Amino acid sequence: MQIYVCIKQVPDTETKIKLNADSSWIDTAGIKWIMSPFDEFAVEEALRVKEKTPGATVTVLSAGPARVVDSIRTALAMGADNGIHIEIPENADNNLAAKAIAGALKKEAKVDLVFTGKEAIDDGAAQTSQLIAEAVGIPCVTVVLAAEYGAGTIKCKREVEGGAFEMIEVSTPCLIAAQKGLNEPRYASLPNIMKAKKKEVKALKLADVGASEADQKIRYKNFQLPPPKQAGKKISGDPAAQAKELARLLHEEAKVI
């Protein structure tokens, strides 16, 4: 069984985001890069399927600048077998990333299962997974909390709006986008970290995967930081007066009611 995991490298959750000189992108200097946490669930799920399936291999793909190879190695250290890096510009959009990854997947002899995170925590777009599935021509199930693997089909439990769950049975090959709760990602063992350092990561360019800069549909400009958080307000008085004041503030200042 050939299993693929698509991951994205994102700034660490504790990063204080700054903008670059012309506000066209974030300032990447000094950023600690990590694998997007939802993608860790995807890697873990792929490894668990592999461990139950004799002969299965897990290949990790990531599109991005040269630095993303570090995150591919993180996935290799967790236990993935192979890595593929497709070089795309720093400020590529979801469509270009999806086209690049889908192009790389289509070059593979056989794709049985693709895992992704339900979204990346940097742009939170939650659309690259669907775009990849569309481009490869396989069905996809997103926001998956639990998966039951059968012969040729997978029963997925997915989260939908309002705290409800949806059960979907999908035929393979397919793409599954992981939600937090699908599993507990493992911590890489040291022998695997050592091995991962020596594993070869296949390097591909846009041209190798049949994609081009023309696949970028979004041009970014004028990034802005959110306004600084204001100090909390304490409303005093008797309950009736407090309620009245709260309603006034929500209406006049916050303008939410």
Next chain:
Amino acid sequence: MTWQTFLFLIVAGIAFGYSGKKFLTLWKLLKAQQGTGPKLDRLPERIKQTLSNVLGQKAVMQKQPIGIAHATIFWGFMIITIGTIEQFLSTLYNGITFEFLGPVFTGLVALQEFFTWAILLAVGYAFYRRLVLKPPGVGKSKDANFVLAFTGSLMISIIVMNLFHLVAAQPDYAGSFFITSHLVGLVGDVSSDTAHTLFTTFKWVHMLLVLGFSMYIPNSKHLHIVAAGPNTFFKTLDRAKPMKTIDFTNESLTQYGAAKVTDLSWKDTLDLYSCTECGRCQDLCPAWNTEKPLSPKRLIVDLKDNLYRNKDAALAHKYDEVSPLIDEKVTNDVIWACTTCRACEIACPVFINQTDKIYESRRNLVMMESSFPAEVQAVFKNMETNASPWAFSAADRANWAEGLSVPTVAEQPEMDVLLWVGCAGSFDDRNKKVLRSFVNLLKKAEIKFSILGTEEQCTGDAARRIGNEYLFQTLAQANVETMNRYSVKRIVTACPHCFNTLKNEYKDFGGNYEVFHHSDFLARLIKEGKLKSTKKVAEEVTFHDSCYMGRWNGIYDEPRQVLENVPGLKLTEMKSNHDQSMCCGAGGGRMWMEETIGRRVNVVRTEQALATGAKVIAASCPFCMTMMTDGVKAHDKQDSVKVMDIAEVLDQSI
């Protein structure tokens, strides 16, 4: 040559043959261990401390009255063994006696007489202690009772033998038997021949008991009489004990830490052989005393059982067949319960290093098996990405110092001392205040100091003690590189964990610095007259010892000196203090783990602090600060009892 010679040769041959074979197996088992043991160094010091601890019984005597009882038995056996040798020789060749030594002989006989009765008394006390007093650490032990009965029987056989010797031979040195000689009347009217036969009979009873004992020793906890001496000789000489550094560049190394008992070292095995299950370790263990499954004594006994169980595979070097170190007795919960407070090691009269086994097992669990309490994973990740166990951006590390005009080492490379802030001082709100007080004091004392600012990273202490040596080394190398780049010579820190790591563990990575804990540094500034307390602080204060200050580095007096220097302050000790102090529960990475079994260590320790009636609990460690503060809240005393760092207390008085 008589029939006795032949009989003795046969019996002794069987006995010594049997025990000799057993000892040889134990030796081979020790040699079959795969871990790296310590190297032999500092010979004169080793000989000196072995003499004082073995012949002088120094460590044994630290607990009374059992210490004096043990010393009596030990010294007595040394003396009586001379008589036993004489007895064996005289049986081999009729007529051999040490009588030719003249007055030395009669003196020796008197000494033997004294110790025979003294041992009997000591054995009586030991029985009374085990069967009536029943101290908790000792527990029930058939083995112990058997050994005591054996020892008592040996003495009784000597006394009866001597009694008949006095009757039969009426020696001119009869006065040397200054107690037994008064019992001659009890024998009644027996002929000299009968008395001689009875003397020979009891001589044989004694010899057979000795030989029987020699067969019993290798399989029992009494093995300590052979192993504890060498174990004392090879003990860790210094108070500070850095953890073993793993060489990750050594590619032939495939096993990190101990997955199996055979992955431990020969010294660890000697530790296992040396344990006589006295329970001093267990009595002081904060995990055991709060109902965790870890008892340092059980750990050692269980590891020994594991080794014996795997004896055949280990001796045949078939390490694949050796069962895992973690089993139904030594569970994961046992390994993770340890706060590495080291109370067990300091209490151990035969210098067993219990924490080494815990550390080696953790290393295997973390690095080889990725198996550890789930909540620790986030801690590792934070340390990997942001060089702090807390989830804060590394870019914010120096924010605590805003408005304090504290220069970074880049801004002020020339300095008296580098202030190592640590993660708690940088990110924990309560401990940021401690750092502010300490900075105040440094400024008042006109000390020129700098901080590393955002270039400082976690020392890696927690990672190392949890078992993630790889992560620890990554952090250690980065910090050493940074500090050496700035030619740092002296460091002061308010964190005992940082202190211990910087001072004792960075040497292996090229970091050689003069490191001070702030308690020591402040005590010096007070002595030098650079800090003068002028304001009264009329408070009753109790000081909680930090394990990594006290037991790991022997620093007990300095924080107390800082407190006692404050006018009006009354220092009250808790019942357990100094080496017997109880851990707050946060050491060994426990700070980052949930505590789900038994009572909470910090709550129990805080109870001890509250019992003093002091209104201030003084700490000298950020983790102790957190644990004791939580403990005070758990007892609902936060309105009346404060937890303060010694720097904060001192700062109030200046």
